[in-house]
Amino acid sequence: MTEWDIKKLQILRTLSERGTVTATAEALLMTPSAVSQQLSNLAKQLGVPLLEAQGRRVRLTDAAHLVLRHAEAVFAQLERADAELDGHLRGDAGLVRVGAFSTAVPALVVPAVQRLREAHPLLEVRVREAEAAEAxxxxxxxxxxVALSLAAHAPTARDGRFSRVPLLADPLDVALPAGHLLASVEGLRLADLSGEPWIFGGSGPWSEITLAACEAAGFVPEQAHSAAGWTAILSMVEAGMGVALVPRMATEGGARRAGVVMRVLTGEQPRRHVVAAVRRGAEEGRGVGRVLGALRRVAQRLG
Structure with missing residues (x-):
């Protein structure tokens, strides 16, 4: 039987994710020569070439991709074993670390942690704010x-490393200055705001979401100002500098200003889809399962 080395398979997997030996070495706190040596040894153990030269870089061979397809099932089973063993040893105690994007922290994660502290006081949850790619x-x-992200910026369901859990279709409302002519108009549609100056980020997920929503409504928004944080965006709206699309989770999480009117749009309501992800197999662990369950319950309330 072929000798399978989990550590070396993890190095191969990281190379597939990071793209270069140097980046792989940095991620694993190894030297590039050590990475190359470990992968060379793995190729000898398996009896197939795993890397081939591509200019100054290397790329994975078809055999390497075949190995990784099977390795993902092994990694998932090991996650399940870790989860089951941890549950056996700790019961309701343990530590679950959650990475989440900014608006998800106050709207989803904090209420979930509060529920868990009451129901399972021995379960510790640590929260880390992180953008989608970093999460x-x-x-x-x-x-x-556990990583919370937007579905549009999460790995696809075909990515065997992760299990994805849909949480919420978060509606996007429009923020208008309190004295705006359209602030009290009945049946406000996104297309009605096509001639307005808009405020949204210069790049990144929120810029893409705003552009996609407006283009679906039949216009390209004129970007008058650029900002990434809701405090800055709503401050500019309040000052009459423009209008903005704001996820309802942001206002649920406390991002409100007295001089801003939030209007629910009629017609095709733009939404962003929020998902949680775990390493495949980890969802069967008691602690991770309880965190996912609490997040689902909070998301249902928001929905």
Missing amino acids: YELLASGDVD
Whole structure:
């Protein structure tokens, strides 16, 4: 039988994710020569070439991709074993680390933690704010156990490393200055705001979401100002500098201002989809399962 080395398979998996030997070495706190040596040894153990030269870089061979497809099932089973063993040893005690994007922290994560502290006081939850891409890097590297992100920026369901859990379709409302002519108009549609100056980020997920929603309504928004944080965006709206799409989770989480009117749009309501993800197999652990259950219950209330 072929000798399978889990540590070397993890190095191969990281190379597949990071793309270069140097980046792999940095992620695993190894030297590039050590990474190359370990992968060379793995190729000898398996009896197939795993890497081939591509200019100054290397790429995985078809055999390496085949190995990784089977390795993902092994990693998932090991996650299940860790989860089951941890549950056996700790019962309701334990530690679950959650990485979440900014608006999810006050709207979803904090209420979930409060529920868990009452129902399962021995379960410790540590929260880390992180953007979508960073959250999945932290999840893949084992630095967090649950990652909250937007579905549009999460790995696809075909990614065998993770299990995804849909949480919420978060509606996008429009923020208008309190004295705006359209602030009290009945049946306000997104298309009615096509001639307004808009406030949204210069790049990143929120910029893409705003552009996609407006384009679906038939216009390209004129970006008058650029900001990434809700405090800055709503401050500019309050000052009459423009209008903005704001996720309802942000206002549920406390991002409100007295001089801003939030209007629910009629017609096709734009939404963003929020998902949680765990390393495949980890969802069967008692602690991670309780955290996912609490997040689902809070999301149902918001929905």
